[in-house]
Amino acid sequence: MADIGRISLLLALFAAVYSAAGFFIGAKRGHPGLVRSARNGVLAVCGLATIATASLVYAIVTHDFQLEYVASYTSRDLSLVYLLSTLWAGNAGSLLFWAWLLSIFSAVMVFQRRDTGRELVPYAGSVTMITAAFFFILLLFVASPFQRLSFVPPDGRGLNPLLENPGMFFHPPFLLAGYVGFTIPFGFAVAAMITRRLGDDWIIAVRRWALMAWLLLGIGNLFGAWWAYVELGWGGYWAWDPVENASLMPWLVITAFLHSIMMQRRRGMLKIWNMVLIILAFSLSILGTFLTRSGVIASVHTFAETPLLGTLFLVFIGISLLGSLGLLFYRSDNLKSDAEMESVVSRESTFLLNNLLLVGAAFAVLLGTFFPIISEAVRGVKVSVGPPFFNQVNAPIFLAIILLAGICTLIGWRKASVRNLWHNFFWPLVTVLAIEVFLFIIGIRQWYALIAFAICAFVLATIIYEWFRGTRARHQMKGDNYFRAFWGLIGSNRPRYGGYIVHLAVILMAAGVIGSSLYDASVEATLQPGESVRLQRYILTYDNIDQYETESKQVVSTSLSVYNSGHLLGQLTPEKYFHHNYDQAVSEVAIRSTLLEDLYVILVGWEDTGATSFKVIINPLVSWIWLGGIVFVLGGLLAFWPERRRPASPNDESGRST
Amino acid sequence: MLKKKKFIIGGVVLALAVAYLGYTGLSNAATYYYEVGELLAKGSAAYGENVKINGQVVTGSLQREEAGRLLAFTMVDTSGNVSLPVVFRGVAPDTFKEGALLVAEGQLLTDGIFQANTLLPKCPSKYEPES
Structure with a gap:
């Protein structure tokens, strides 16, 4: 199966290069036949990428441990659903997943029925196929999911038990789909600049694609936040981790775009700005992938450091950013605004302000994320900034953005x-x-x-x-x-x-x-069975500790009775898992969630004397x-x-x- | 033209406000990031300063006291030559374990012990096997 996968990738690369060239030449010289052929090429890319993905999934499910990827992330005791999720657990697999999604999106894009913007499709197809070709090259020569080992191990290393959480099915694929989705609007933006069709056509063509990518990225981040909240040690629902930041930046930029396109469609304004936003969002989405893969910045999401992969991503970002900005510069004469601002107190100016603030917030996040690298380059010392920086800078900006959403609703267009x-x-x-x-x-x-x-x-x-x-x-x-x-x-x-x-x-x-x-509050306590700890109006009584074995792990389970002003609310059972074949303890926190607040209990540790320590946290309004x-x-x-x-x-x- | 001026002034004010937020944020939250060896080389100059240090948790050095609420361990420089005793009070993330690569944030105390306030283990083996 691995050979089928590898051959499909190679053919997919050829088909993608053919399509990219066919679209461009066919559209430029006016050969509809060539464009049609390139369109079929996209379908071929899509089919071949599907075969490659299917063959990796087949290898995972049938425990083909000769494949390095399968041996590294899976094991025989992994259930089918988690086996499937290992498709995106590792570097090579997630790149393949990316390329596969991109081929599907591209196929949908070129075959979609549309009333406007048909002339843009070939060029946009060319851009997405070049991007796809880049990923196929990575998959063939740098990070191959079909790499064979010289021997066949009896079992794989297994998936890190921290990843065995429902979040694993939703967080990575939604996030990746969001990232991939930004390629399509970028393709249309470049197409609009090449063809000088810089009016509303491309905006109409990309609105729903941008919205979809934005929605998928948002959902991916929400799943990630939920996962990090229920999983100990990933810093709560949001920790300003570099990789979280990397997904927030394009999301903020596209949020700005979704607002500013209304200005272009209603008033013919902000044309250059809209182009810049799309170019930025695409570059930032690739940058996010670069950050996860290159290991340049420490993060909880870091994959193994593969410097070559990082360099290639950086080169790709550089080319696409400089190329598209250069094109924008040559077309700036065609992108003059049709209208002027008529009044400071108008819906237009609230939109403008909202855009500046969103991009400003994205820039602040970028600055904070890359600060260690910047300071090392400028002053020779590594200085990092933590969550306090991001909170302090972004909280006022975000509040201002939210306030504008209210003001904007009440102010009319043009002049109020x-x-x-x-x-x-x-x-x-x-x-x-x-x-x-x-x-x-x-x-x-x-x-x-x-x-x-x-x-x-x-x-x-x-x-x-x-x-x-x-x-x-x-x-x-x-x-x-x-x-x-x-x-x-x-x-x-x-x-x-x-x-x-x-x-x-x-x-x-x-x-x-x-x-x-x-308004969060917390307390740590070491208790003997029968003893209690109090936090605000809650009293938690430690009942007992229990140890038992399951097939794959040892479980240490504790039980606490929760009282609120004397009333018994129920039991909470924070636990710790110790997996037999993976050196990684997993804390299962116990959460009692209400609309008003979450009671969050962590089992910290225990001694032979019976002394057991807990951390109890009240997180208001998390739900x-x-x-x-x-x-x-x-x-x-x-x-x-x-x-x-x-x-x-x-x-x-x-x-x-x- | 007057309107345009108003918008430019508004934009400048906004940019300055964001820059001010960024500047104060940086001056409050910036933390120096050292390798264990670099911190030790600073000697007594490093006492009490809030820093991040990068190193590895020495296998066999981890002691859990007070039913897991107090952790004491040794961190070694990535070069493997110099080591530093570290104490941490609180709840460590699950990924923290012996042998893990670790970024610890805290202060070097005058008795030569590093008191960590947060532990950020980075575990290359987490998603990818060590090669």
């Missing part, structure tokens, strides 16, 4: 009058005041928390107010009942209302982050983050959902997103 503003802001501000008084009464006194919650409350109020006004207008105009009117309102402009729902999700998540980072995640997906899907097809007319408002 003061009278209008007062009218629009009145009810939301009243709501904020009411919520602030409530928070003050229940004991929230930190000024930072009060400001942050006020901003969240304000945005929440503006969205609900906006929906209420829209629903009422529909109710009055069409005579629908309120429920139908609301439903019709949402359906009338799905990108817009999907966007509002995503804003709601961001508020939920922000509230979760604010609550859990400003709001996961709740926000669900809302985020719903809003994103709503915005992504295809509009009904209809002939495009220049005055068609509903196809536009506001």
Whole structure:
């Protein structure tokens, strides 16, 4: 099977190079036959990459330990689902997964039915095929998943038990799919510059691709956050780890893009800026892969250091970044803005500000992540910055971005009058005041928390107010009942209302982050059975410790009774696993989750005397983050959902997103 | 033209604000990053300064006291020549174990012991076998 895989990769490389050249030459010289042939080439690449992936999966499932990859990550005792997940557990496998996804996305892109932007497809196809060819070269010559060992080991090394978590099925593939997805908008951006079709065509063609990649990356990060939260030692739901940062940066940049394309479509502004954002997002997504593979920056995600792979990625980023920026420079004359800003107080300027802040935040994250390298190059000493830097810099920026989401909702396009503003802001501000008084009464006194919650409350109020006004207008105009009117309102402009729902999700998540980072509490205690520890209004009584063997591991299990002001709430059982064939202890934390707060208990250690130590943490509002995640997906899907097809007319408002 | 000026002024103010945030963040949160040997070479100049050190946990040196709440171990320089006793109070991540490559953040105390506040094990064997 390994030979089939290797041969498929080699053929896929040829097919990708052929397609890339065929698209470019065919489109440039006007040979539709060549372009069609290149299109079929993409299909061939897709098929061959699928065969290569399938043959690796087959080798994994049938325990073909002669393959180095299979021997390194799997073992006979691994269950089928985790066997499948080892496809992306290692360096070579995840690169193959990447190339496979890219070939699928490319095939969908070139065969997709579209009303506009058809002329861009060949060039975009050329770009994605060049990218695919780069990955096939890596897979063939640098990090081959089909590398054979000179002997056949009886069993593999097995998967690190820390990775045996449902997060393993979702976090890596979603994240990778998000990264891969940025290639398509990048392809269209380059195509638009080559063909000088720099109007709305490429923006329309990439909006849903960018949205999809953004959604997948967001979901991947949320799964990662959840996984890191339930798994001890990965620093909680977000630790500003370099690799986390690497996925946050393109996400922030594409968030900016999803807003700024509305400026281009409505007002013909920010054309160069939009190009730059797409180029940045693509480069940052490759940079993220580079960071994980090269080992230049210490991270919990680091794969083995393969300097050659790192260098090749760096060269690839360099070429694509310089090439596309150079092209942008030559086309800058064609990218003049159609309109000027009319007023400082307008929706345009809130969009502009939001874009600057999002990119500013991405830049701050970039600076912090690469600071050790920068300082070593400039001053010869390695200086690293930790979470305090990222929190201190980004918290105010993110709060400002959230605040803008509220202000933007209330301000009209072009120019807003003061009278209008007062009218629009009145009810939301009243709501904020009411919520602030409530928070003050229940004991929230930190000024930072009060400001942050006020901003969240304000945005929440503006969205609900906006929906209420829209629903009422529909109710009055069409005579629908309120429920139908609301439903019709949402359906009338799905990108817009999907966007509002995503804003709601961001508020939920922000509230979760604010609550859990400003109001967490913890205590460590060493207890004998029967003894208790108190944290705020919880009392935890240590009942017993138990050890037992399973087929693959030894389990140390402890049990605690949890009381809240005298009432027994239930048992919590933090555990530790010791796997027989893998030198890695795994702490299973016990979490009691409510809407208000999580009680999080870690089993730290024990002695023969019976003394057992625990760490008990209260994390307020963490479940709001996961709740926000669900809302985020719903809003994103709503915005992504295809509009009904209809002939495009220049005055068609509903196809536009506001 | 007046409007354009307003936007430029706004942009500059914004850029300055972000730069200020970044600058204060850096000056508050920047930590020197040394190899174990580099820290020891600084001698008494290193006492009390918050730093990150990179090295490896010596196999056989790890002692867990107070039912696992206090860890004492020896870190050795990546060159393998110089070593440093380290204590850590708290909950170590699961990936922390003997033989692991480790970045520890904390201070060198005057008695020559490094008191770590956070342990960041980096484990190349985690996702990829050591070659």
